Amino acid sequence: MSEIILPPSLTAIRDDFLALEQRDRLQLLLEFSQELPALPPRYAEHPDLLERVEECQAPVFIFPEVDSDGIFHLHATAPAEAPTTRGFASILAQGLDGLTAQQVLDVPDDFPYMIGLTEAVSPLRIRGMLGILGRIKRAVRAHLG
Template sequence: MDAVNAPTLPAALAETREDFLALGVSDRLQLLLEFSNELPGLPERYRDHPDLFERVIECQSPVFIFVEVADDDTVAMFGTAPPEAPTTRGFASILAQGLSGLSAAEALAVPDDFPQTLGLAEAVSPLRVRGMTGMLARAKRQIRERLAERG
């Protein structure tokens, strides 16, 4: 962990990164698949509103995300990805679990290169890592938009 990113990486994401880096390449892929099985389901209020979700076009698979910011600035990230795209589901799960519960400021402070720091470049294609980077960028943009909407 480098000194530049250490202060801004929230505990849950720092722990996830440490978990990945402690493993060999094949075990990192297995951990990513475990995360894919842990992608939180959508709350009832969003199940019938696919129009609220934004497609992450950087992902090869159809991935959609939506971020809400509560009145107390707490972030909640939701995502959908098909079961037949476990890598992408894993990335969405890491971000949904890692960003949800943070303050908007904490989420916005997550380094843009966080996906590249997980040590997955050897296990999955660069295009897939780029997809996770796109998810993070879109989540941060949605947080900024939600804050701006409040004035």
């Protein structure tokens, strides 16, 4: 069985979560929820450009983009009243930002299970993060043609 290679940004996030006790992992997730980058004005002023992530219970909207240099950026919005979902969006926004399109596609589909939150949050919430990652990858594949 081959070792899973994650980009350094996601490796650091995973290691930060796994270094904590279960109850502290939820606190770290809440900290991530407070660090979700604000939408750039071009998206904040045009919410119609964002895609709703239907797998999430809370209204999460994303706009994954690959710039002209082939570098990935994720713009996302989620309500402050949904800190778990907002935290997941923030983890992906911070962990995937600056990667190449191929590096994003190479992230294991089950990454949400790798950060040790399956006992801290409900399976439905994990499914939401899986949905965000799946929609990101679909958008990147569409961009690559």
